[in-house]
Amino acid sequence: MAEKLSDRALEIGANVERFVRNVVIPYEKDTRRDHHGAPLDELVYEMRDKARAAGVLTPHILADGSHLTQLETAYVLQKSGLSPLGPLAVNTMAPDEGNMYLIGHVGSPEMKQRFLKPLVEGRARSAFFMTEPAGENGAGSDPSMMKTTCKLDGNHWVINGRKAFITGAEGASVGxxxxxxxxxxxxxxxxxxxxxxxxxxxxxxxxxxxxxxxxTVIIDNLRVPADQMLGVAGEGFKYAQIRLSPARLSHCMRWHGCCERAHEIASDYANRREAFGKPLIDHEGVGFMLAENLIDLKQAQLMIDWCASVLDTGSLGTVESSMTKVAVSEALMRIADRCVQVMGGTGVTDATIVEQIFREVRAFRIYDGPTEVHKWSLAKKIRRDWKAAQS
Known part of the structure; x- marks a missing residue:
C-alpha cells in the first residue's frame, strides 16, 4: 500500500501510530469509566489535549479544512485504531468522524462555524439520531420505516419521536x-x-x-429554527447516503487497526508461552491460526483500499462499501476470535486488550448494517442486473 500513498499520509500515519502506541495505550488501564465500561469524557478530553499538543488531533482533516483522500484516510485511521481508545484520543471516532464529514459536505458556512468547528477542534462530541426502537417498527436497517415526525410551525420545525441505539447521545454537544x-x-x-x-x-x-x-431517547416537541435544517426538506435520505459509505469504511479502518494489535499480542504470547515441550507457535494448530490471521488482515486491507479508491473517484460507492463492510467485519471477527483462542484462558480475561477487541468487533458486525442486510441488498442488485441483461 505504501507506494500508493502520499508523503503527507505516510508522515501523518507514522505520527498517529507513535502517539497511540506511546501515549494512548497506557490509558487502557485507566479506571475513569462509567458503569457500562465506556470512557468518561474527562479521560477523552485529557487524551485529546495531549493529541493536540502532539499535532495529531483530527489528523484526517487538514489545517485548511480539506480532507485527506479516502485512501489516505484509511492509512491514518488504521493507525488510530491500534487501541480502542485511539480514535477517541485523536478524534477519528464514530459517530463524530462521519458527522464531521456530513456537515462539511452539506452544511452552510454558518453551520460549519457553529457546529463543525468545535467537533474538528476536538472540544465537543456529537450524536446521529436516526435509528428507532424495534418494538415500534421504527427505522433501523431500513431507514424508510422512520416514525419520528417533523412539522413546520412558523419559523421553527417541531420534532417528535423516539430514537434507539444513539451512540454518544449522553454527553454530546451537537446532534x-x-x-x-x-x-x-x-x-x-x-x-x-x-x-x-x-x-x-x-x-x-x-x-x-x-x-x-x-x-434510547424521547424527542418531545423539540423546536428547531428553520435555518438549522441541514440542506433542504425531503433530501434527508440523500444526505444520509453521502455519509453512509465513508462511515461504513471508516469503521473498517479503525477496527482493522485494533485487530492488527490483537494479532501482535497473540503472536507475542504464542512465541513466549510453552506447552508440551515447545513454544505454542511451533504447534501447527496454533501456528496455522496466526497464519490465517495474516491472510485475513491482508485481504481486509485490500478490500478497504479498493473501496477507498472507488470513493476517491467521487462515486457514492454504495455497493462497494456494502461488500467491503461484510468482508472486513467477518474477517476481523475471525481474527479476534483466533487471537482469543491462541491465548487460551488469558484471552478471555482483561489481562490484555484482546478480550475487549473481541467484544468490539462482534458489535461491528452489526454497526452500519448487519452482514445479512448487506448480503440481501447485494442479492437484490444481482436480481436487478439479471433482469436488465434480459431486456
Missing amino acids: IVMAKADEGACMFLVDLPDPAIRIEHVPNTIDSSMPGGHA
Whole structure:
C-alpha cells in the first residue's frame, strides 16, 4: 500500500501510530469509566489535549479544512485504531468522524462555524439520531420505516419521536436529528443537551469503547429554527447516503487497526508461552491460526483500499462499501476470535486488550448494517442486473 500513498499520509500515519502506541495505550488501564465500561469524557478530553499538543488531533482533516483522500484516510485511521481508545484520543471516532464529514459536505458556512468547528477542534462530541426502537417498527436497517415526525410551525420545525441505539447521545454537544416531513426525510442540527431530548435508557451492551453508550431517547416537541435544517426538506435520505459509505469504511479502518494489535499480542504470547515441550507457535494448530490471521488482515486491507479508491473517484460507492463492510467485519471477527483462542484462558480475561477487541468487533458486525442486510441488498442488485441483461 505504501507506494500508493502520499508523503503527507505516510508522515501523518507514522505520527498517529507513535502517539497511540506511546501515549494512548497506557490509558487502557485507566479506571475513569462509567458503569457500562465506556470512557468518561474527562479521560477523552485529557487524551485529546495531549493529541493536540502532539499535532495529531483530527489528523484526517487538514489545517485548511480539506480532507485527506479516502485512501489516505484509511492509512491514518488504521493507525488510530491500534487501541480502542485511539480514535477517541485523536478524534477519528464514530459517530463524530462521519458527522464531521456530513456537515462539511452539506452544511452552510454558518453551520460549519457553529457546529463543525468545535467537533474538528476536538472540544465537543456529537450524536446521529436516526435509528428507532424495534418494538415500534421504527427505522433501523431500513431507514424508510422512520416514525419520528417533523412539522413546520412558523419559523421553527417541531420534532417528535423516539430514537434507539444513539451512540454518544449522553454527553454530546451537537446532534444531527433525522425526522419525516410531508416532503420526505429531513435532517436538523441541534445544540445538546436540550430538555426536549430526554435520555430514557442506556442499555448495557457487548461493546464499551464509546462514551455515552447507545441511548434510547424521547424527542418531545423539540423546536428547531428553520435555518438549522441541514440542506433542504425531503433530501434527508440523500444526505444520509453521502455519509453512509465513508462511515461504513471508516469503521473498517479503525477496527482493522485494533485487530492488527490483537494479532501482535497473540503472536507475542504464542512465541513466549510453552506447552508440551515447545513454544505454542511451533504447534501447527496454533501456528496455522496466526497464519490465517495474516491472510485475513491482508485481504481486509485490500478490500478497504479498493473501496477507498472507488470513493476517491467521487462515486457514492454504495455497493462497494456494502461488500467491503461484510468482508472486513467477518474477517476481523475471525481474527479476534483466533487471537482469543491462541491465548487460551488469558484471552478471555482483561489481562490484555484482546478480550475487549473481541467484544468490539462482534458489535461491528452489526454497526452500519448487519452482514445479512448487506448480503440481501447485494442479492437484490444481482436480481436487478439479471433482469436488465434480459431486456
